[in-house]
Amino acid sequence: MRLLSPRLQCLSKPSVVRQTRCISSRYSNATKRTVATAPSSSSPLLEQLSAGAGARNPLDARAARIQYEEQKAHNLQRMRIAGMGLMLSVGGLVMILYNLDLDSIEQAENKRRGGQQLDASDEANARFQGKEVHVIGAGDGKRIIASGAGEQVELVETGTSSVPHFPRTMYLPSSSASTAATVVPGVVGVAQPNDDANPGNTANEEEYTLVGLGIRTVMWIQVYVVGMYVRTQDITTLQAKLVRHVNPTASALIPSEKEDLKKKLLDPEESRAIWAELLKVPGIKTAFRISPTRSTNFSHLRDGFVSGINNRTGEARALTQGGATEYDSEEFGRSVQDLKAIFKGSNAPKGSVLVLSRDERGALDVLYQPKPDQGGKEMERLGSLLDERVSRLLWFGYLAGAKVSSQGAREGVVNGCMEFVERPVGSVETMVH
Template sequence: MLQIFQPTTFRALSRNFSLSVARRAFHQQASRPLRSSAKPLVVGCALTVSALLAFQTTVHLDAALSEKSDETIDPATSIAFPNTLHITSKVPVPNFTLLGVGVRTVSFLGIRVYSVGFYADLDDPKLNVPKSASPDEKIEHIVRNSACVLRIMPTRNTSYSHLRDGFVRAIQARLQLCRKRQQLSSDEEFGVQSPFRKFKSMFPSTPLIKHTPLDILVTAPEPGQPRNLIVRDLGSVQNDWLAREFILAYFEGDGISPPLKKAVVEKLQDFGR
């Protein structure tokens, strides 16, 4: 497992980190009443409609069967997240376990912006989460010591730049908080500036269609190598502080998505060794 985090692997993973999302949409049209004088046409239309209905019924059943039991639905948005996330890549990466989902809302109107799922490599033998730790301590331990993924699923059509603005605000707030807590050395603060600028520049101003997943992966720590923060299809940056704190920002206090924080806390209550 550890060899996947060598520098060459980082670059290959950044280039090939991609997931495919399948969608199906079916539309029915109402037919106008036909005159009784056109009996052959009526018979033909009836057969055609019957065939279409049979086809649609078959497709509907196929769709129902594909609703796997290993998915978790965000109750606020009805968006589904796989309980096990398989990342398509030319280099081996771990399977990620879903720890919770939740909706991100903004403004006093409670507009739902996106659903988010938090995944981690719980099969990493080096993880060793203490069972006696508090849920918040378990979250921090997992983020600091294993590969993690945040899957962002917009609830409506948006843009990469709009999501970027939210991410940037979260990182800036995290910088201020770490300064206040004296958890950010001058060297760390200086070292994060260039990766932070690169992170901001990775996001284009192009649209992002609703329900399209945007996966943000943080690689596991490796001695002598900075952790990678990889944004699917857009690029990556290397910086331990930025990679770690980007994920931790989602769990500070009530969290960027309080339902996500609550779900992960509940999941981790009895987790550990």
């Protein structure tokens, strides 16, 4: 086969060489010479040889090896791309199935079929903490009321069918971490979730009013609904501080002043300064109500809280350009470890309620109710922390800084503050009552 290789290479050369030799003959006619130089288009063999002039010789071992390696690399690259596409497809399918909201699909299907839309389209929307839900009116003036056991609760829609409603007002123990008789110095908590050691909250309560709410998402997966509440009797103080931050002599803000305040509350730097002023101690009582949209556990919630604290301490160090901050002490580090110790070893089912309450001294109470819709236990205190810095950074994690835990909740709280400042100071508290 190797002896044939030179012959094949010779045949593969263009035939123009042999034609040139004929053209150089002195006996040839000029007209014929011109015709002879043109390759014959009627010969398929010449066309095939001309086309294959630049191709590798299939009988050359080195050329064959190079061609094999190139083909192998091409196939491996295609296999890698196909494998990556398969992994992305499977991962996307898993994420979609995990985040699939069957309730919304059922509602959409009922609408498509032209079925009658009731006040509550499914069982989750039809009841709130054991009470029947009724919708009164429509449009912007619509009211949602849960009634039962001789009491009524006004509700607010959350935007997700997993946890469809939050209460407009809620009641929390008036005794905070700093005054609770069950708090022992050096001991973080008095009861773990579902533990009978804590009798819960049965009396001596204070009313809190919803400021705003939103949904925390990780990537595009809904994790929980979170809403900020302020003690109703402190609304006037909150109003006054917000209004006087923009106009020290006003009792309410005009539209241009409202827009100025809104931009500041959404700005990373300005928002930190405003909320630091609003959360000064002694001050107002506030709380965050958290309800998971799917079953989770305290470890996941704890990791999110600690991550928010770390982000805020990092921002504080950046502001001091690497200098010392109030969060660099060992005492603060122990307080963060105490916070971690509160959240351990229990699941947080869908629809359960976790409350982070901050009193006028900045002390943190962690309250929990596992199954409010099934006649479960009353809300119980899981633990308390007296270090004001921990609760302040937790609040900053939702309200201030460049990256908050829930942008929807931040915007919801800001919109709620705008409703406060557009009314005269003291009028909102009166309207709640």
